[in-house]
Amino acid sequence: MSAKKSLSGEQRRALLATPAGWLACGFGSGLAPVAQGTFGSLAALLPWLLLRQLPLPIYLLVLLGGFAIGVWACNVAGRALGVDDHRSLVWDEFIGQWIALLPLLVPALLPPSGFAWWMVLAGFVLFRLFDVWKPWPIRWLDRRVKGGMGVMVDDVVAGIFAAVVLALGLYLQR
Template identity: 85%
Template sequence: MNPKKHLGTAQRRALLATPAGWLACGFGSGLTPVAQGTFGSLAALLPWLLLRELPLLAYLLVLLIGFAVGVWACDVAGRALGVDDHRSLVWDEFIGQWIALLPLLVPALLPASGFRWWMIFAGFVLFRLFDVWKPWPIRWMDRHLKGGMGVMVDDVVAGIFAALALAAGLHGLG
């Protein structure tokens, strides 16, 4: 059995027994048997609906704190599992997804017609695309950075790429 793919009952318990593990596995969304990153990204949309009401500076502060806490939580959880970047660790998807949706919070980036719900779907798809495809430098980071920082950074960059693509697409509509 590949330890990067499947969690045993003891590993699941170990993850859910600590605040670090609970956060790192995206409040349980990373414990699905398949497509953990996709389920983590989907789960990230729920708190985003509340976070989007924050002033932009507060939103950016949440991202910064979420990243820092994620480095710690994913490092602790990865050591507990014995795998640096286990598929069940999806807090990085939360932060990456929230970064990808950042253009939706900047009125100047929205088309004249304003915010539309399909834009969330577009941001979700773009983030998943960059997270799975891993163009340079994302692939390099994924392979060379270890521990909690390694778990988090490649998804932050995937989120930035997705945000830029989303902003460009929205600009094209405007």
Template identity: 80%
Template sequence: MSAKKTLSPDQRRALLATPAGWLACGFGSGLAPIAQGTFGSAAAFIPWLALRQLPLPLYVVALLVGFAIGAGACAIAGRALGVDDHRSLVWDEFIGQWIALLPLGIAALLPPTGLAWWMPVAAFALFRLFDVWKPWPIRWLDRRVKGGFGVMIDDVIAGVFAAVVLGVGLWSVG
């Protein structure tokens, strides 16, 4: 089955039958009929509202734990679907989006007025840009690294690219 096809009812049941499948599909956000990655990235804001309250070192630990658990969950879900990286697997978007939002947790980057409404929107837009565009090495990783780690790593790098651009932008206006 091509990664572009929608899930059959049996595949949806297989995906949602395990905690790994629920996590891998972003608690259901990856089951949207179109733009699954965008829906997953948007859904990532809900837990981020709690995560952003963490001190920076704990936020980074949460990212690392989320990556490790996500790589395992995406591997399990991919096997259940019979597709290595189906578009419904969006936990990688959660982690990538949280990385893109990382500069908003670094007070030194924020302007004196603090967090503005446009900053999370900019993080979202930048992450989606890099995730869809896939400049090197994101595209290279996406094509060559397989399994749960492969599902996750290209979005991690897209998140890093977005975080760097957002961080430089915030630093320049601060």
């Protein structure tokens, strides 16, 4: 099965029947008929509203745990689908998006006016830009690292790139 093909009804049911599949497809957000990565990134904003209330060290532990669980879940789901990185597997977008929004949790980076929703939109757009564009080393990782780690690692780096640009933009707003 090619990574470009849509899932059959049987594959969708099999994916949603396991905890690994449910998580890997972003609680169903990766089953959108188009733009699965964008829908996964949008869905990631909902839990982020709760996660942003955590102290920064706990948030970082959630990211680390989410990454590790994502490697496992995407590996299991990819094997079940017969494709390493099917477009319906979007847990990597969740972790990448949460990394991209990390600067919004650092009070010293926020402008004197404080948090604003345009910052979330900027983090979202920056993450999607780096995830789709895949500048080096993101493209290199995407092509060479396989399995659950391959699904996750390129989006982690895209999230880091987006976080750096967002942090720089916030710093310049000060």
